[in-house]
Amino acid sequence: MAYLLATNGLDRGQAYELVLGDNFIGRDADCNVHLNLPSVSRKHVRLVDEDPHFTISDLNSANGTKINGHQLTNPVSLQPGDSIMIADLEFSFVLKLPEISENISACNRTNHQPTAEVSTLQRRSELLAQVRAFFCDHGFDEVETPLLSIDTVVDRHLFPIPVVIHDETFWLQTSPEFHMKRLLANGMKAIYQITRAFRNDEKGPYHNLEFTMLEWYRTSWSTDDAITFLGSLVSTILSTEAHQTISYQQAFMAAIEIDPLEDSAAKLLHRIASLDFQPPENWRNMDRDGWLDLLFTEYVQPTLGLDVPTVLIDYPLSQAALARQNPDNPKVADRFELFFHGLELANGYHELLDVQELRRRNKLINGQREQDGQPQLPLASYLDTAMQSGLPDCCGVALGFDRLVMLATGATDIAEVIAFPFDRA
C-alpha cells in the first residue's frame, strides 16, 4: 500500500491512500486524491501505482510539480521517501504509515517552514501594535511576569505542564492571572500584558498547546465598565459595529429552550435525548455543568456573535472559576465571555476577593480532579498570601490573541496565524 503523506500546510500529517493503477491528484472532486486549493490544477498529477513500480507525471498543471526539488517535466519513477511538491503543497511518498504515536513532522524535522503566510505574520505584527496603542491610550501599564511559577491556577479542566527543576515542581502558566493580581495587591491599578500560556492536551483548529494571551486588570471598575471596555477593544481592532450583551440563561433559552440556572440535570438529559444526540454510556458520571458544556458547544455557541461581537454575561455560579458571586443574583457569577462568529475570544471576571471562598473552591476542584483521575494541584499560593493582605476591588479579562488574529484575517485554523505550531516547534 502506498500513501502520500502531507508534510506542510494545514493538512500536514494527513495520509492520502493511493489505489492500484491510476491515481489522479487535483482540485476536481472526482480526483481520488482531492486537494481543494486554488493553486492546485483540476487534474494536476497522475500517479500510476503498479506496485513495486510507481510512476508520476505532471498533467500540464498551472503551478507545476517538483520531485525532490526538481521540476517534473517528463514522467519519472518514484522511490519511497521521495518528496513531492504539488503547487505549494508538500508530500512525502511512503509505502508504510508512521506509527500513530509518532509525531510525523517533529520526528523527521523535514519541514522548517512556518505554517503561517508571511503576510499573515505581518498582519499579526500590526495587530500587536494596535492592541498596545489601545491600552496605552486608556492609561494601562504593560507588565511582564514569569512563565514558569511555583504556583498554578487550580482548574478542573486545565492541564498545566509541570517542569521539574532541582527536584522541585514548577508550572508553565495557564494564564498570567496570579502574578498580575499580585501586582494589583501591591499598588498597580491598570495593567496588561501580552504573554504566552500553556495548556496541555489542547490541540485543534482553535487550540495550540502554547498560545498568546492578552490579559488585563483594572481596579475600581464595575462589571459593566469591564464589559464595555472589552467590547470597544474588540470592535475597534476588528472594525465591527458595537458589541451586544446577552445572558447565559437567555442564550440557552433562545437556542434550545433550556433554562441553565433552573432546570434539573434530569430535565437537561431529557432535552438532550429529544435533540437526537446520543451520549455514550460512560458519561453517566458527568455532572450538570458537563451537560451544560456539551449543550453549549453543540447548540448555543454556534449562535453567538454572528453579526456583532457578543458578550455572554451572568454565568452560573457553579462555573464562576475566579469570579465573585453576583451581589444581586446569588445564582450567577460576575463572569462574562466574548464571542464573535461563534468563536470564544475572551473571558472576564469581576474578581473574587474573598480568600476563604478561594480556598473553598480550590478544595472542591481538587476533589473533582481526583475523581477525574487528574493530579492534585497546589492549594498554597502567593496569590493566597496576597489576598490575605488584601486584593483591591478589580476586574480582569483574558483574550486569546491568536484567535483575534484569526478573526482579523479570516483564518479557519490557528496554524494559519502562528509561525510554528506545537508540532513544528
Next chain:
Amino acid sequence: MATYKTNDFRKGLRVEINGEPYMMIEMNFVKPGKGNAFYKCKLRNLLRNTILDRTYKGGDSLESADVEEVGCQYLYKQGDTFFFMNSDDYDQYELSSEQVGDYWKYLTEGMKCQTVLWNENPITLTPPNHVELKVEYCEPGAKGDTATSVTKPVTVETGAEILCPAFIEMGNVIKVDTRTGDYVERVNQK
C-alpha cells in the same frame, strides 16, 4: 490490545467499537476555555462502510483495532469462496462471495488487489480501479456501426456481462472501471 486516549485521537486511527473495526476519518477538538473538552469524531465502519458520528470527552478512550491493508493476488474460486495470496509472505486468504460482492466480475487469475485484514482475517477486497478483460462472447455488431452510443452486452472471461459499444468483437480485450462497472476503452493487442 492498545488503548487510545482522547489525546491520541487523530485522523486515520483504527479502533474497535462494539466489536467492530472503525477508521477515524474526522476529529474535531472543541473546548470552552473553562469547561470540558470534547472530541467530535466521524468513524467509518470497515465492515459495512457506514459512518458513525461520536462525541467523546477528555479522558475517554477507545480500543485499538488490529487492522492493516495488504496487497494480494487472486488465485481461484472454489464453491462460494475466493482464494487470495499475500504478495509479500504468500499467506493465503479466503473471502466469501458476500465479502467480494460485485467485484467477482473483474477477478482474473494473478490479479493484484488489496485487502483489509482485521485480526489477521480479510474483511474487504478492493480490486484495481481499471482491469483488462477478454471478451469471450458477444453478438456481432452491425457492419460500419462505430458509434459508441450504441451498446450491447458482452460476456468477458470472468463470466460477467459488461455493456460495450457495438464495435467490440469476440477476442477483443476491454478496459473496465471497477468502481462504476463501466466500459472504458478497447485495448490494442500487441
